[in-house]
Amino acid sequence: MTNGKGSRRRFGSVRQLRSGRWQVRYRDPGTGQLRSAETTYPTKTDAEVALSLIEADITRGQWADPDAGKVRFGDFADASLRDRKLADRSRERNESVIRLHIKPTFGAGAVADIKTPAVRAWRTRLLADGVGEPTMVKAYQLLRAILNTAVDDELIRRNPCRIKGADRYDVPERPVLTVAEVYAVADAVLDRYRLLVLVAAFTTLRFGELAALRRRDIDTERLVVHVRRAQSEMQSGKLADKAPKSAAGVRPVAFPAELLPDVLHHLERYASKGQDGHVFQGPKGGLLRRSNFRDDWIAAREKAGVSGDVHFHDLRHTGNTLASNAGASTRELMTRMGHNTTRAALIYQHMTSDRDRAIADRLGAMIRSATPTGTSPRHEDA
Numbered sequence: 001m002t003n004g005k006g007s008r009r010r011f012g013s014v015r016q017l018r019s020g021r022w023q024v025r026y027r028d029p030g031t032g033q034l035r036s037a038e039t040t041y042p043t044k045t046d047a048e049v050a051l052s053l054i055e056a057d058i059t060r061g062q063w064a065d066p067d068a069g070k071v072r073f074g075d076f077a078d079a080s081l082r083d084r085k086l087a088d089r090s091r092e093r094n095e096s097v098i099r100l101h102i103k104p105t106f107g108a109g110a111v112a113d114i115k116t117p118a119v120r121a122w123r124t125r126l127l128a129d130g131v132g133e134p135t136m137v138k139a140y141q142l143l144r145a146i147l148n149t150a151v152d153d154e155l156i157r158r159n160p161c162r163i164k165g166a167d168r169y170d171v172p173e174r175p176v177l178t179v180a181e182v183y184a185v186a187d188a189v190l191d192r193y194r195l196l197v198l199v200a201a202f203t204t205l206r207f208g209e210l211a212a213l214r215r216r217d218i219d220t221e222r223l224v225v226h227v228r229r230a231q232s233e234m235q236s237g238k239l240a241d242k243a244p245k246s247a248a249g250v251r252p253v254a255f256p257a258e259l260l261p262d263v264l265h266h267l268e269r270y271a272s273k274g275q276d277g278h279v280f281q282g283p284k285g286g287l288l289r290r291s292n293f294r295d296d297w298i299a300a301r302e303k304a305g306v307s308g309d310v311h312f313h314d315l316r317h318t319g320n321t322l323a324s325n326a327g328a329s330t331r332e333l334m335t336r337m338g339h340n341t342t343r344a345a346l347i348y349q350h351m352t353s354d355r356d357r358a359i360a361d362r363l364g365a366m367i368r369s370a371t372p373t374g375t376s377p378r379h380e381d382a
Contacts, residue, residue, distance in 0.1 A: 012026030013026075014044060017040065021040040021041060022043065023047065024036065024050050024051045025037070026054055026055070028065070037050060038066050064155075064157045066112075068154060068155045069110060069111045069112025069113075070110045071110065072107075072109070072110060073108075073109055076111055076149075077102065078098075080150075081146075089232040089234060092234055094142055096235075097138055097139050106143075114147065115160050116160040116161075119143070119162075123166060136166075141167050175317075176318050178370070179369075180371070181306050182201045182318065183198075183370065184306065185197055185301055185306060186300075188300040188303035188304040189299075192281070193280075193300075194266070195265075195266040195270075196280050200319070202319055202322070204336060205227060207290060208231045208233075209227050209338075211231040211278075211287065211288040212228075212278075213227075214275065215275050215277050215279060216276065223255055223257055223260065224252045224255070225252070226252050227250060227253060227338065229244070230243075230244050231287070231288075239289070251338050253356070254356040254360035255360055256364030256367060257364050258367040320336075322366065335356075
């Protein structure tokens with residue numbers, strides 16, 4: 001109810017309520033219907049200033065429907081994730097982060113109710129509760145991406161995820177093995193996994209790329225491994241081959257000639273039959289999984305006397321460092337590792353056949369200088 005006092009303008013109007021406060025009313029630019037501002041004001045001047053700001057926003061095309069952001073955040077997050085093009089494993093991880101770390105705080109509320117102080121308090125609480133920094137960074141990045149979509153959809157005017165430094169963390173330096181240490185682990189592991197260790201270190205392929213390799217991907221004449229797919233493992237345990245994350249992931253990678261005896265031995269004894277047969281298999285002839293290799297890796301690492309908590313993935317870091325020491329340029333390293341950079345860096349041209357061959361040859365020289373025979377040809381049965 002009002003006391004009748006008010007004033008009309010060319011745009012909208014203000015009127016005094018019986019409470020003594022002033023209300024702003026204007027025409028919705030989308031529907032043409034009369035609507036009231038979300039809040040009231042203590043003075044007529046305050047109300048007129050607010051009305052002028054609303055008029056300016058509409059004129060500049062910056063006005064946002066105050067009711068648009070009242071959509072439930074949990075529903076909007078689910079819809080936003082469904083609309084994103086993601087690999088199955090990435091989608092599964094994002095769904096898990098939303099369910100475990102974002103929805104418990106913001107799921108039941110409205111999108112527009114999420115403000116920067118609430119985001120800051122959410123982040124501080126999760127870290128205090130023991131959520132790891134990498135997981136927290138992922139959760140923050142995901143929340144920000146969802147709210148960026150809300151901005152694009154004009155549900156909110158500004159993304160409240162504005163905490164400096166919350167979207168990144170300092171990755172601890174991972175260990176780098178020497179060539180001798182790589183061979184010590186290769187000598188200690190079961191024979192069926194020896195080539196897996198060596199190829200991981202001297203080509204920097206990821207575990208999923210190694211697990212997806214087929215016989216036809218190994219060129220024993222040109223000494224090249226062709227990466228065409230990667231194996232992913234869902235939380236359910238289901239395995240699937242998929243295309244690499246980017247065009248850069250599809251690549252040829254040269255390996256040192258010193259690995260050829262190991263490659264031929266492995267293909268003859270352990271790889272699945274046929275050109276489409278998997279190069280690396282599990283202990284009972286099934287598909288290679290992290291879970292059915294992890295214990296063998298740990299045992300070999302300890303037997304070899306390699307100190308520290310060295311992960312299998314650290315062989316990739318090791319190989320990148322060795323290739324850099326062998327003279328590889330940044331572009332060559334990015335191409336060799338399958339990283340996505342500028343389009344020019346994704347054009348392999350003569351790099352993979354000439355410069356990459358030179359890199360592999362220098363890696364071979366390191367092997368010859370670090371091992372008695374140059375090939376460490378231990379090829380007994382598993």
